[in-house]
Amino acid sequence: MSPFKSNVLAAIKLIPKGTVASYGQIALMVGVPQAARQIGWILHSLGESEVNVPWWRVINNAGRISIKGLSPDAPLLQKSLLEKEGVAVKPNLNIDIEHYRYKPSIKALKKLGLDDEYVSKILEK
Numbered sequence: 001m002s003p004f005k006s007n008v009l010a011a012i013k014l015i016p017k018g019t020v021a022s023y024g025q026i027a028l029m030v031g032v033p034q035a036a037r038q039i040g041w042i043l044h045s046l047g048e049s050e051v052n053v054p055w056w057r058v059i060n061n062a063g064r065i066s067i068k069g070l071s072p073d074a075p076l077l078q079k080s081l082l083e084k085e086g087v088a089v090k091p092n093l094n095i096d097i098e099h100y101r102y103k104p105s106i107k108a109l110k111k112l113g114l115d116d117e118y119v120s121k122i123l124e125k
Contacts, residue, residue, distance in 0.1 A: 004030070008042050009050065011112055015057040017085045019102040020095060022061035028122055029104060031114055036061075044068070056081040063097030065089070 007030040014029075015021050021029075023036040032038070043055045056078045060066040065082075067074045079089045087100050109119045 004032070004035075004038075005042050007031075007112060008039055009053050012043075012053055012055065012058060014104060014108050014111070015054060015102045017054075018087060018100070020057050020059050020082070020087060020097060020100045021102045022097065023058060024061050025102070026058060029109065029112060029114075031112075031118060057085075057102075059095060059097065061097070063095045065093040065095070 008026060011026050011029040012021075023039040024033070026039045027033055027035040039058070043053075043058060046053060046055060059078075065075045065078050067078050071077075075093055079093060082089050082095070087095060089095050104122075106119055106123065109122060114122070
């Protein structure tokens with residue numbers, strides 16, 4: 001597994017139940033701010049050995065479930081999993097992202113191996 005993918009999966013595992021993060025937010029957390037699409041691709045290609053990754057907690061920055069999986073039911077599965085964790089999802093698959101957005105602590109960001117200067121920049125956003 002590539003170090004980038006390992007870091008992405010580690011960042012996603014930090015997202016607590018009942019909160020969400022955007023693809024771009026995860027990219028920022030792993031030090032590659034322009035990699036939102038790559039985050040989506042990594043989630044799309046998760047294998048059975050990576051079932052402990054809470055992929056359903058990652059949504060687009062507009063606050064919408066935008067998963068494109070092999071199954072047409074994937075968005076409804078994501079909706080169901082989020083609702084089980086207490087996240088309100090509208091019938092059109094929209095979520096109030098600012099209400100439910102994960103705000104990582106300095107300690108959490110440092111677990112991802114980010115330097116102090118970069119962590120400060122993230123916390124400013």
